[in-house]
Amino acid sequence: MKKYEIFQGIIYINSTFNNTISTLTDLEGNTISWVSSGILGFKGPKKSTSLASQYISEKISHFAVNKNIKIIDIYIKGISIGKEVLLRIMNNCGLYIRSITDITPLPHNGCRKKKRRRV
Template sequence: MKKYDTFQGVIYINSTFNNTISTLTDLKGNTISWTSSGVLGFKGPKKNTSLASQSISEKISFFAVNKNIRIVDVYVKGISIGKEILLRIINNCGIYIRSITDITPLPHNGCRKKKKEEYNEN
């Protein structure tokens, strides 16, 4: 098991309506570990619960501590219940969160509007 001499890393959290995926990388972007609620044994609608998010954050924090990573930047993407719980538990496991960035894509102009229909009264 490779221990990292730098104490810094990045955690990416992709939280959707169906699943939550968390990835731990080093500063260069190389994946160290990843986990999701499906990997931890949750199936169906239980994958998007707060308990699943809690389990994911404990597992990813355990990997970070074992790899000697103590300072992380967190990038959060998506809309779900589990985002806030993940951040709280990562912080409580002794990992210092340096920054939290929301990278959820937002539409800047939306979809094209429908063509306006013309009515002929003949």
Template sequence: MADAKSTKKKQRRSVPAGQLHIQATFNNTIVTFSDKKGNVLTASSAGACGFRGSKKGTAYASQVAAEKAAEAAKTQYGLKSVDVFVKGVGLGRDAAIRAVGAFDISVESIKDVTGVPHGGVRPRKARRA
């Protein structure tokens, strides 16, 4: 006498246009695809792609990470165009953008959102004579 619960099949969300966030540090590169509001669709990083140690900071590692994330975003969500937001000073900035462009995802705009210090850190105390 168990009642069969009617479960709705999860509807696949179609996101034709979204955002691509690339955080490129010297040690790693994190690539994140999101919708226009900023809700994350897929993400990948050089470390998640099997790179370890100093190889994570390379341009090739960021290219592989971007390809992996782009593949997931295109197949699962049908992503066609992105606005790119780049943060950081790592080697993988350009490589990640080029990798996404090769995946038939058009890049609408590229914006650098790297943080800039307003005043910087507190200076050292004066040296005693």
């Protein structure tokens, strides 16, 4: 296992209605490890629960502590129940959270309407 001299990292959380994926990277964006709810043994509708998000945050925090990463920035993308649970547990695992940024894409004007039908 490679220990990092730099004590900073970035955690990307992609939370959808069907799954939650968390990725731990260094400051340059190189992936150190990643965890999803399917890897942890959750199948079907249980993958999107807050319990699955809790296990994901514990696992990714454990990876960060093992790799000697103490300071993290968190980028959250998506809409799901598990976002608040993830943040709460990462805060309790001994990691210093420097910033939390929501990068969820929002439509600014929507799609163009269909033409009116001519009869």
